[in-house]
Amino acid sequence: MSTLITLAAEASVHAASVEAAGPGFLDWATNLNTSTLTLVRGVAITLGVLFVIIRGVASRGAMTQVIVAGIAAAIFVWIIFNVTQLRDTVGNDLPGAAAVVQTIPTGHLLGI
Numbered sequence: 107m108s109t110l111i112t113l114a115a116e117a118s119v120h121a122a123s124v125e126a127a128g129p130g131f132l133d134w135a136t137n138l139n140t141s142t143l144t145l146v147r148g149v150a151i152t153l154g155v156l157f158v159i160i161r162g163v164a165s166r167g168a169m170t171q172v173i174v175a176g177i178a179a180a181i182f183v184w185i186i187f188n189v190t191q192l193r194d195t196v197g198n199d200l201p202g203a204a205a206v207v208q209t210i211p212t213g214h215l216l217g218i
Contacts, residue, residue, distance in 0.1 A: 150186040154179030 161175035185192060 147186060150183050154183045157182075 165171035
């Protein structure tokens with residue numbers, strides 16, 4: 107029991123020293139990741155709007171092509187915003203996508 111108390115005391119001292127050191131690498135990486143995600147989403151929206159405008163100009167304002175381009179751009183932006191949900195949905199729908207679990211007989215662990 108005394109070992110557990112000693113480890114808990116060391117962990118609290120370590121946590122206090124980490125907090126005193128200020129923002130670290132993980133905070134910086136999280137902020138960079140959030141900024142990158144925001145940038146990618148902004149670029150996706152901009153590309154979608156530009157695609158619709160270019161298709162509208164190229165088709166001389168043909169309404170069907172503008173509507174189809176708008177639907178394609180909306181699907182593209184939706185995929186960018188929901189890429190993790192899409193990955194999980196596709197992963198669940200694919201056959202054989204279950205996790206592989208390897209079992210090791212206990213005799214191999216003991217060297218028998």
